[in-house]
Amino acid sequence: xxxxxxxxxxxxxxxxxFRALNNLSLVVDxxxxxxxxxxxxxxxxxxxxxITGKTRPTAGVVTxxxxxxxxxxxxxxxxxxxxRKFQKPTVFDALTVFENLELALKAPRDPWSCxxxxxxxxxRARIGAVLEEIGLSARARELAGVLSHGQRQWLEIGMLLMQxxxxxxxxxxVAGMTDxxxxxxxxxxxxxxGRRSVVVVEHDxxxxxxxxxxxxxxxxxxxxxEGSIDAVQNDPRVIEVYLGR
Amino acid sequence: xxxxxxxxxxxxxxxxxxxxxxxxAGIAVLAxxxxxxxxxxxxxxxxxxxxxxxxxxxxxxxxxxxxxxLAWGYAGILSLGHGAFFALGGYAMGMHLMRLIGPRGVYGxxxxxxxxxxxxxxxxxxxxxxxxxxxxxxxxALLVPGALAFVVGWLSFRSRITGVYFSILTQAMTxxxxxxxxxxxxxxxxxxxxxxxxxxLGVPLNTQGARAGLFYAALALLAGSLFLCRHVVSTxxxxxxxxxxxxxxxxRFLGYSVTSFKLAVFVLSGMMAGLAGALYVxxxxxxxxxxxxxxxxxxAVIWVAVGGRGTLVGAVLGAFSVxxxxxxxxxFAPDLWLFVLGGLFVAVTLxxxxxxxxxxxxxxx
Numbered sequence: 001x002x003x004x005x006x007x008x009x010x011x012x013x014x015x016x017x018f019r020a021l022n023n024l025s026l027v028v029d030x031x032x033x034x035x036x037x038x039x040x041x042x043x044x045x046x047x048x049x050x051i052t053g054k055t056r057p058t059a060g061v062v063t064x065x066x067x068x069x070x071x072x073x074x075x076x077x078x079x080x081x082x083x084r085k086f087q088k089p090t091v092f093d094a095l096t097v098f099e100n101l102e103l104a105l106k107a108p109r110d111p112w113s114c115x116x117x118x119x120x121x122x123x124r125a126r127i128g129a130v131l132e133e134i135g136l137s138a139r140a141r142e143l144a145g146v147l148s149h150g151q152r153q154w155l156e157i158g159m160l161l162m163q164x165x166x167x168x169x170x171x172x173x174v175a176g177m178t179d180x181x182x183x184x185x186x187x188x189x190x191x192x193x194g195r196r197s198v199v200v201v202e203h204d205x206x207x208x209x210x211x212x213x214x215x216x217x218x219x220x221x222x223x224x225x226e227g228s229i230d231a232v233q234n235d236p237r238v239i240e241v242y243l244g245r
Numbered sequence: 246x247x248x249x250x251x252x253x254x255x256x257x258x259x260x261x262x263x264x265x266x267x268x269x270a271g272i273a274v275l276a277x278x279x280x281x282x283x284x285x286x287x288x289x290x291x292x293x294x295x296x297x298x299x300x301x302x303x304x305x306x307x308x309x310x311x312x313x314x315l316a317w318g319y320a321g322i323l324s325l326g327h328g329a330f331f332a333l334g335g336y337a338m339g340m341h342l343m344r345l346i347g348p349r350g351v352y353g354x355x356x357x358x359x360x361x362x363x364x365x366x367x368x369x370x371x372x373x374x375x376x377x378x379x380x381x382x383x384x385x386a387l388l389v390p391g392a393l394a395f396v397v398g399w400l401s402f403r404s405r406i407t408g409v410y411f412s413i414l415t416q417a418m419t420x421x422x423x424x425x426x427x428x429x430x431x432x433x434x435x436x437x438x439x440x441x442x443x444x445x446l447g448v449p450l451n452t453q454g455a456r457a458g459l460f461y462a463a464l465a466l467l468a469g470s471l472f473l474c475r476h477v478v479s480t481x482x483x484x485x486x487x488x489x490x491x492x493x494x495x496x497r498f499l500g501y502s503v504t505s506f507k508l509a510v511f512v513l514s515g516m517m518a519g520l521a522g523a524l525y526v527x528x529x530x531x532x533x534x535x536x537x538x539x540x541x542x543x544x545a546v547i548w549v550a551v552g553g554r555g556t557l558v559g560a561v562l563g564a565f566s567v568x569x570x571x572x573x574x575x576x577f578a579p580d581l582w583l584f585v586l587g588g589l590f591v592a593v594t595l596x597x598x599x600x601x602x603x604x605x606x607x608x609x610x
Contacts, residue, residue, distance in 0.1 A: 078500065090495040092488040099484050109501045111509040114482040159499070 003065075005030050005167055005197045006051065011060030013046055013221075020046040021057070022221035028167070033193035035208045035229075036201045038218035039241060044201045047218070048169050052084050053077040064167065083165035087172045089156045093145030097136050097155055100144050101127045104159035127162070133191060134158040135184065150181030154188060161192065168198045174207045186210035205229075217241075264558055271561075272468055275300065279457035297456050301528045303568045304463040308470050308521035310548045310560035315474050316514040317546070318555030319483060320507055321490030323408070326415030327518050328542035329422050330390035332532070334519030336426075337389060339439035339532040340373060341382030346443050359441075360434045370432045379446060386523035387516050393418075394515025395508065402504045402511075407493070416539050423537030438533025445527050456528075463524045467561070470517050474557050477513075486510055547590045553600025562601050 006028040013021040021043045028034050038044055049055035050062060053074040062069040069077055078084075091100050105123055107113070131137045134154040139147065144155060153173055160168060170189065174182040186207055189198055193213075202208055208215055208229055215232045217225040225235045232238055278300055281292040309331050316322040343358040352362040356369060375381040397418055401411050429435035448455045477483050488496045489503055497503050526532045535541075545564075552563020567589070575582050597603055 075500070090492050092491055092495070094487050094491055095484055102481065103484060103488060103496075103501075104499055111482055111485075111506050114485055114506075115477065115480050117481040163500075 004028055005032075005065065006199070007061065007063045008047075008051075009061040011047075011050060011057045011062060013043075013050060013055060014058045019221050021050065021060075024060070024218070024222055026216060026223065028197050028199060030197060031194045033189060033198045033211060033213040034200070035211050035213060035215045036199060036218060037203070037205070037208055037215060038224070041220075042218040043221040044218055045171065046221070048084065048171060048201065051077075051169060052082060078163075081164070081166035082169065083160035083163055083167070084169040085153075085156055085160055085171060085173065087175065089149075089152045091144040091147075091152050091155050091159070093143065095144060096141055097131070097144055097147070098127060098140040100155055101130055101158055101162050104162035106163060130158045130161050133161065134188060148181075150177045150185070153177070153181075153185065157188065157192075166196055168192065168196055170198060170200045172202055173200065174202065174204055182207050183210060205233075268471060268558065272464065275304070275464055276461070279460050282453065282457065294453070294456065297460055298528055299572060301456070301460040301463050302525060303565050304460070304467050305521045305525035305528065306545070306548065306568055307561040307564040308463075308467050308524075309518050309545050310552070310564040311467075311470050311474055311557060312514040312517035312521070313545055314549045314554060314557055314560035315477070315517070316510055317549065318557070318560070319478055319490060320486040320510045321407075321493075322507060322511055322514075323412045323546070324415045324511070324514075324542070325412045325539070325546060326417075326419035326542050327514070327545055328539075329415075329419035329537055330394060330515040330518035331522035331525070331541075331545075332419075332422070332426075332534075332536035333390045333393065334386040334522030335526040335532040335536060336433060336439075336522075337376075337382055337386035337519070338523035338526045339442075340376040340385075340433075341379060342442040342445060342527060343434075343439050344373070344377040345445065346441070349443055350441075358434070358439070360437065361432070364429055366432075373432070383520075383523065386519050390519030390522075391512050391516040394512045398508045398511040399504075402507045416542070419537050419542055420539050423534050423539075426534035426537060434533070436534060438531060438535075439526075440531040440533075442527065442530060450527060450530065459524065459528050463528065466520055466524060470520075471557060471561065477510075478557070482506070482509075544586065547586060549600075551589060551593050551600055553602030556600070556602045559600050559602035566601065 004027045006026070008024060008026040011021050011024045012019060024043065024047065026047070036044055036047070046055060050057050051069060053069060053072055053076070057070055064077075064080060064082060067080055072080070092103070095103070102119065102123075105127065107117065107123070128137070131140050134157060136151060136154060136158065139151070144152065147155060157168075157170070157173070173189070174185050177185065182204065189200060189211060192198055200208075200211065212229070215227065215229050216223060217232055217235075217238050219241045224241060225232050225238050227235075278292050278297055281290055282294065282297045284291040309327060312330070313324065313327050316324055346358065348355045350359040350362070352359055354362045357366055361369075376385070397415070401414060406414065425431055426433050426438075427436050433439075442450055444450060445455065445459075448458060478486070485496065485501055485506055489506055493503055522536070548563040548567045549560045550563070551567050552561065553559025567586075570585070571582060574585060593600060599606065
């Protein structure tokens, strides 16, 4: 594919006179891993909501390839190939890791098809590949309920991968993780990027540094700075916003 | 759910095979009862007529319990009105049995059942037509409860009515049906219901042979239902149901239509309960609006809780054991029963959250 995967230009969202997003522009290329940081209320979650169709922009352009996302609903956008991981992981505790991924696999979703569903070799291989990718192969037969917090997050990312999205939106993946888990998550997201684009919203600057990719800083609903983590951290405007005057 | 866990961590004989063996053994023992009933009077091994018909009744209850467990234990749909589906199935069979009485009624009318003659009916109401045919009556025993489950389920699940609100709704459903069936002008015999049946499929009821036949029919229904339910929960459909039970909105977010899954399992469950009711009526010889009483449905839920929710086998075990205690206790202290039932529910909830099946599982470890 040529051109950007995700393209936001001049996007504004106004809630009762409050500008949650103000003339925001963002371009994500195919296979890119992008970190989005910013203080509370900078508009990170609103940006995700606009991309996934949960919130309609008041003004501006949002496209995914050739598709105008501002005219589509959540389900249609999800089916286009945009997967979103919410902050709070929700996996099915009473099912095994393998079964969790199986439910997420692209397949007919009606009760009758599910009753007649047989796991074909190709589907098994696909689940195996994702298990490998999220580092849970050894735990495939265990109940998701016994996983650690970090492993649950990875399983949830795995469930998104099963849906084979072109663009993955990940909201605060390392909140509550141990240092080691945080490192492994950074490695996981780096592995995932390349074949698909990944946008990560995160507070944790150490984690963003570990990702080692381009960073976008949001402030008051608009893009404040963009570049490598070092460049961004040395930007006087960013220092002012983060450390105060 | 734990069955999946047990199946994925095999040690020694797989748990699934053990359960299957226990089921087959249980069915084999039950299948012996009508045979032992044929032994001459005075024989030490002889089983009484009473035992056969009471056990047949419990088998029907066990199918009702299975139906409840499929919806409640796996999909998290707690219906407190499943007795209504059971009673509707029973009424369908009752209508057939009434038509078969023919001119042998007290008033000797060739077509109309006694209560219609008494109430001054001139001809059969349209909804009684066809019930003289056995296959049609059985089809209605399946379709009428299924249709009611579909309508109630569709209206509720579509509006995302869940949990206790749905339970209250189903209580109201069965209560409303009870009031309706109590009315004489409904054409279902009012508060007397139907009784005094003569025969079924050409066999006079109240004979040893008829009792045995009905017993085996009920046993076959139980075995078939258990097989069907175990199959359903072992498929991906079953896993989606468990996922709906534990995190409904997440399932929706994965792209599944939660409404259609809940509806499918609720309709299946209602139809199973209907068939159980249809076999229950010739075994006990009567059906009246009391079967719709909300208390009946709650009692059936308690069987499932006592046996172990979400295990299927537990539902069957619970129906048998609670009813065994009930039959024994009510023979000398009927007033105590409701206290015992309530106490049982509290005790199981506090001490045995996984029911009797949980007790076995703990032993096995």
